[in-house]
Amino acid sequence: MKMCKSILLIVLVLILAAPVSAATVPVISPQASQYLSFYGAEIEEVSSAEFKVTFTVQGTGTMDKLGVSSITVYRSMDGSNWSIWFTDTTSSGMTITNRSTYRASIYYDGDPGVYYQAKVGFFAEQDGNADSSYVFTNIIQLG
């Protein structure tokens, strides 16, 4: 009986250990990409009433069009209950043409004390074909 318990304990430990390692990888969107090489985004406080979303994206070469297709901003009063505040698809500076790499910041007004996070959708387009992906940024609270 004790042997059975030991085996069960080891199995339980193995089951528990696996997601601990996996959970550290913030994978958002799967699959290899024909046109996207890497990307990342972060949200930063500019002032107590303004923040910026900065993104970087690189294609697998010089792309016809490169950048972000959307920035969805989430906000929360308490840091745990979130709601979509708005989705930005039209700000200038979200895309660029004939570049391999693009980095830019988009600025937004916010409210002091409120938490913000963004979901940034990337894309790379070449010869009429495109790949897309997205990441969630870090979370900030405006001061």
Add this chain to the structure above:
Amino acid sequence: MNNNKRSLRYPFLEKLSTEDLEDIIRADLEGPDLDYTLVSEASHILSMRRCNGDGESETDAAWDRFQKLYNTSDGRDKSLYDISDELAELEDEFDMPEKTQKPKKQNWRRIAAAAVAVLVLALTVVPPTVGAVSIFTIIGQWTDEIFSFGSNHSTSQPTLNNTQEAATYSHEGLEQFAAAVKGAGINIEVVPKWLPEEYKFVNIESYVETDEAILTAIFEANGKQLLISISNPAKFYLYEKDESSVEEYRVNGVTHFFMKNMDRNQVVWRVGEVECCINGSLNIEEMQKVIDSIYLGEISK
């Protein structure tokens, strides 16, 4: 209360005791279905009795019976239903500790052992689809689809570019790129000094601000481009990759991660606060040679 009274198809039910009515309902539930109206009326009469408090007198009678028949002096401290034998059998079957034992210490020992096992496994066992490097200094993590550095901290020892010797580059574009990188305040050996001869320099793209920079050199051969990117400080980038394994290549104290993204090979590494990436159609041997060339003259694998 009589407002709820209705004409019954089976008036005799009203003369039955509550127990008899319950027996009828139980028989319907457990055995073959009885007449629906019979069961319904039995149920109705029961509920009416409960509403009228008729059940209270029966409860009192039952309590009196219990006191008289079972709560006797020779039954003090005994269970109404003696299950001590069954309990003993259960304890034997499940190897339960004796009541006199103090299991707390044993439990703590088990918890401590489990905690150690979890810690060791978390540091050493890695799920098949996820990779991680170095038990105590995780700097690269990957799945079947994505590669990323887990944090903004690298433990690789940077090789400072303090030598005054002029490096020799196979391509003028590489030399230009090295100058641009140095101009952006990055004084670490990160630019290759060699590329296959067929690659021609295209241009350099740079985003340089006061506190951060990302520079990309583009080369091209046979219509396919090769990109060398340097970011300072390192950002939390996600690198696209396919399901093929990530290979580590350690040169000069720096671990370089080789991976494939469809038909392209990609190598990613961090040194100090700088994150670097080369991706193109070079084969693995060529990529290794490109990496080796970064540290020419000071290679220590």
